[in-house]
Amino acid sequence: MPIKSYLAYPVPGHAETVTQALAAFEGCDVFPALNQDVLILVTDTPDEPAESWLEEQLALVPELQCLALVSGLNPELVQINPTLEHSC
Amino acid sequence: MLSRRELFKGMAMAAAAAAQQVFPGVLFATTAVPPSANGLSWKKAPCRFCGTGCGLLIGVDNGRAVAVKGDPASSVNRGLCCVKGYHSVMALYGKDRLTHALVRRNGQMVKVPMQEALDLVASKLKETIQQSGKDSVSIYGSGQWTIPDGYAASKLFKGGIGTNNVEANARLCMSSAVTGFMTSFGLDEPMGCYDDIDHADVFVLWGNNMAEMHPVLFSRMLERRVTNPNIKIIDLATRWTRTSMAADRSILFRPQSDLAVANAICHELIRNGWTNSAFIQNHVSFHEGKINIGYGTQDKFAFTDEAKSTSLAEFKKRLEEYTPEKVEQISGVPAKDIRYLASLYGDPAKKCVSFWCMGMNQHSRGTWIQNNVYNIHLLTGKISTPGNSPFSLTGQPSACGTVREVGTLTNRLPHGETTNEKDRQMAAEIWGVPVANIPVKPTYHTVEMFRALDRGDIKFMWIQVTNPMVTMPKLKRYRDGMKKDGRFVVVSDVYPTPTTDIADVILPSAFWIEREGIFGNSERRTQQWDQLVDPPGEAMSDTWQLIEVARRMGHGKLFPWSRETHVKEIWNEYRRFHHGPAHEMATYEALRSNPGVQWPCPNGKETKWRYHAKWDPAAKGKSWDFYGKPDRKAWIWFRPYEPAAESPDKEYPFWLNTGRVVEHWHTGSLTRRIPILHQAVPNGYVEVNPNDAKRMGIRNGDRVKLTSRRGALTLPAMIDGRGRPPEGMVFVPFFDESLLINELTLDAFCPISKQPDYKKCAVKVERA
Ligand code: SF4
Numbered sequence: 001m002p003i004k005s006y007l008a009y010p011v012p013g014h015a016e017t018v019t020q021a022l023a024a025f026e027g028c029d030v031f032p033a034l035n036q037d038v039l040i041l042v043t044d045t046p047d048e049p050a051e052s053w054l055e056e057q058l059a060l061v062p063e064l065q066c067l068a069l070v071s072g073l074n075p076e077l078v079q080i081n082p083t084l085e086h087s088c
Numbered sequence: 089m090l091s092r093r094e095l096f097k098g099m100a101m102a103a104a105a106a107a108q109q110v111f112p113g114v115l116f117a118t119t120a121v122p123p124s125a126n127g128l129s130w131k132k133a134p135c136r137f138c139g140t141g142c143g144l145l146i147g148v149d150n151g152r153a154v155a156v157k158g159d160p161a162s163s164v165n166r167g168l169c170c171v172k173g174y175h176s177v178m179a180l181y182g183k184d185r186l187t188h189a190l191v192r193r194n195g196q197m198v199k200v201p202m203q204e205a206l207d208l209v210a211s212k213l214k215e216t217i218q219q220s221g222k223d224s225v226s227i228y229g230s231g232q233w234t235i236p237d238g239y240a241a242s243k244l245f246k247g248g249i250g251t252n253n254v255e256a257n258a259r260l261c262m263s264s265a266v267t268g269f270m271t272s273f274g275l276d277e278p279m280g281c282y283d284d285i286d287h288a289d290v291f292v293l294w295g296n297n298m299a300e301m302h303p304v305l306f307s308r309m310l311e312r313r314v315t316n317p318n319i320k321i322i323d324l325a326t327r328w329t330r331t332s333m334a335a336d337r338s339i340l341f342r343p344q345s346d347l348a349v350a351n352a353i354c355h356e357l358i359r360n361g362w363t364n365s366a367f368i369q370n371h372v373s374f375h376e377g378k379i380n381i382g383y384g385t386q387d388k389f390a391f392t393d394e395a396k397s398t399s400l401a402e403f404k405k406r407l408e409e410y411t412p413e414k415v416e417q418i419s420g421v422p423a424k425d426i427r428y429l430a431s432l433y434g435d436p437a438k439k440c441v442s443f444w445c446m447g448m449n450q451h452s453r454g455t456w457i458q459n460n461v462y463n464i465h466l467l468t469g470k471i472s473t474p475g476n477s478p479f480s481l482t483g484q485p486s487a488c489g490t491v492r493e494v495g496t497l498t499n500r501l502p503h504g505e506t507t508n509e510k511d512r513q514m515a516a517e518i519w520g521v522p523v524a525n526i527p528v529k530p531t532y533h534t535v536e537m538f539r540a541l542d543r544g545d546i547k548f549m550w551i552q553v554t555n556p557m558v559t560m561p562k563l564k565r566y567r568d569g570m571k572k573d574g575r576f577v578v579v580s581d582v583y584p585t586p587t588t589d590i591a592d593v594i595l596p597s598a599f600w601i602e603r604e605g606i607f608g609n610s611e612r613r614t615q616q617w618d619q620l621v622d623p624p625g626e627a628m629s630d631t632w633q634l635i636e637v638a639r640r641m642g643h644g645k646l647f648p649w650s651r652e653t654h655v656k657e658i659w660n661e662y663r664r665f666h667h668g669p670a671h672e673m674a675t676y677e678a679l680r681s682n683p684g685v686q687w688p689c690p691n692g693k694e695t696k697w698r699y700h701a702k703w704d705p706a707a708k709g710k711s712w713d714f715y716g717k718p719d720r721k722a723w724i725w726f727r728p729y730e731p732a733a734e735s736p737d738k739e740y741p742f743w744l745n746t747g748r749v750v751e752h753w754h755t756g757s758l759t760r761r762i763p764i765l766h767q768a769v770p771n772g773y774v775e776v777n778p779n780d781a782k783r784m785g786i787r788n789g790d791r792v793k794l795t796s797r798r799g800a801l802t803l804p805a806m807i808d809g810r811g812r813p814p815e816g817m818v819f820v821p822f823f824d825e826s827l828l829i830n831e832l833t834l835d836a837f838c839p840i841s842k843q844p845d846y847k848k849c850a851v852k853v854e855r856a
Binding site: 003005006007029031040041042044083084085086087 | 097101104182183184583584585756757760761762763766825
């Protein structure tokens with residue numbers, strides 16, 4: 001499964017709570033910003049059901065205002081999103 | 089040791105950190121991946137995308153580039169990258185890579201062996217020259233050409249074939265910067281360097297959305313402000329952007345009126361006695377040129393400026409028309425804001441950097457606005473010392489290194505101008521050709537070259553590393569021209585594009601780290617890389633394609649090098665053009681062992697600030713020495729405000745402004761093949777001011793039809809997205825090949841630099 005990274009926006013003033021809540025999930029790494037209430041969340045799940053489960057759980061964290069997907073990297077470099085193709 | 093999966097987690101995290109940079113002011117702890125990781129070898133290369141020239145380390149595994157991190161040893165980015173840099177290696181592996189040559193037969197593109205395609209290119213070149221003369225063939229390259237590519241092209245066309253029909257897309261992105269430097273200082277390229285960011289107190293960004301176009305430099309600037317809260321960043325622009333969001337002050341001016349705003353700042357500097365009299369007395373001379381100079385919209389437009397010497401008193405008199413109140417009428421910038429800007433530039437205790445890029449370059453008075461901003465720095469003596477820099481940033485990774493320094497423009501040689509006999513003699517001697525081979529007269533600048541192809545004066549064009557069928561202004565005319573009978577178009581590229589669509593021959597190119605190469609960035613830094621992975625199929629570097637064709641045409645003597653060593657040998661030959669303290673280039677060995685080396689680099693020592701004896705060995709005396717000009721002074725030019733070539737009117741009541749987004753590199757032919765970047769901004773759109781949108785009943789995502797005198801385009805609306813144009817303006821990015829905004833733009837250009845103005849034309853806006 002791809003490794004995904006997100007920008008996570010806690011409800012203002014709740015960065016610490018959100019950091020702890022997210023870090024408690026298996027397969028989640030959290031990196032708080034040094035100066036603002038923004039976090040980077042990196043998820044690494046073994047399969048699709050685990051990924052869906054994790055996404056559902058993330059949605060339930062009350063102090064998490066918004067989660068923006070930034071990247072999905074597959075270690076085998078399989079392209080996970082469609083891209084431009086143009087034929088000659 | 090890191091596992092492969094952990095390594096990719098590091099990359100994913102870095103991508104998020106990089107994405108966050110575009111919402112300015114946020115700092116994360118280090119995101120670097122440790123240098124040793126399972127099975128990967130890490131090699132240096134400059135980033136393939138913008139002119140910032142970030143140093144990268146590329147992780148290669150089993151012959152495949154799989155990871156990227158910022159090179160901590162690079163003084164440019166100190167380990168940081170933006171989203172494009174982090175994902176750059178993915179551009180190597182798009183599904184539709186060009187791997188074999190294709191030739192048009194009976195209207196169809198047919199796969200042929202590379203050697204057969206090269207034979208055809210050479211024979212077609214020879215046949216066209218025989219039938220129609222050497223000025224009927226041309227080459228059109230790019231600021232993404234490596235230095236060896238551009239050098240081989242110039243040597244073949246100017247030295248071998250004997251035509252000045254050599255141009256590059258950098259004409260569309262930075263030729264006003266060149267003519268600005270040449271007219272004010274007599275030599276091209278910035279006097280300062282990125283270290284200025286670490287010293288300046290005030291940053292004025294002139295029409296420059298650095299948050300998206302130079303995100304790493306923007307981050308460096310924000311980082312300086314975090315640790316020094318008195319630092320001021322002023323965004324002076326025609327549209328509100330992510331840069332405005334992060335700035336201490338966002339000041340909007342009406343399109344084209346930056347000319348008047350700069351003059352008003354000069355007016356206030358003089359009126360308040362905020363000038364540096366000793367500096368002016370010793371290091372500046374005053375000049376004026378022609379006025380009402382036209383816009384070049386008709387074929388064969390010709391213009392030559394004439395410099396007339398004047399004085400400070402005369403300059404002051406001219407500026408009487410530019411009081412802050414009068415300029416408020418022209419520009420919409422409140423007089424108090426103009427005075428505020430003047431007070432920042434005029435404060436002797438503050439070091440000032442002005443940054444600019446396409447806003448000032450793609451301008452029908454592009455040379456003039458550069459002169460006017462230099463004037464501010466020259467009146468205050470805030471130049472050529474750490475933290476005091478008027479700084480023209482470049483868009484492309486080697487617009488400076490290849491196009492400007494190698495001189496791949498119709499009027500240029502690797503050293504100097506074709507019209508200068510000494511420069512021609514130097515080129516003839518180094519190239520080993522008779523001086524008579526090198527033509528004196530420049531032929532066609534880019535717009536005129538495509539017009540010549542349309543007219544039939546040019547019949548053969550070889551296009552390398554660029555996509556003019558997306559980027560030419562007033563596109564329809566030039567596309568129709570290229571498709572006419574009797575034209576032969578060769579395109580070397582890595583992916584199919586709208587330009588390969590109209591080609592007669594497509595040559596597959598080796599991309600970036602699939603070949604050895606050299607770039608030169610915005611701050612005079614030359615950056616070399618080795619070949620790190622193999623190119624796919626029969627793809628071949630643009631340099632070697634040129635050499636193969638040259639040999640087939642009988643110019644093999646000019647290219648005696650082997651495939652293994654030609655890059656180094658080209659560099660060693662090219663370096664001879666720049667020998668001397670004012671432009672000495674580093675040795676190949678020094679380039680190989682460093683992330684980059686700044687020129688001039690006499691005796692192996694880089695020059696960070698030019699024109700000041702403290703840092704620049706070419707400068708005489710104890711302080712400033714503007715040795716590029718015969719009077720050893722920097723030139724202040726009085727340049728007036730003149731309106732744009734086309735302004736909104738009753739029928740076409742909106743300004744159309746075009747530009748870029750951080751995720752996409754130019755026409756998107758590379759970044760739209762990178763899933764994450766493509767997904768982030770999958771298609772073009774039109775930014776509409778919310779009040780205009782409300783008035784016209786346009787909601788986010790609604791289809792909006794734009795019409796200019798040249799064409800029409802329907803695209804989705806974006807309201808209060810990442811940018812907000814003022815009322816009466818719309819903005820469209822140009823990366824989407826299926827939404828070609830250049831169908832609408834105008835081919836007006838600066839008469840001095842010949843660079844088109846992509847920022848200003850008039851359109852009608854309707855809900856579709
Ligand atoms: S700022 Fe420019 S050079 Fe640096 S990583 Fe981004 S695209 Fe590459």
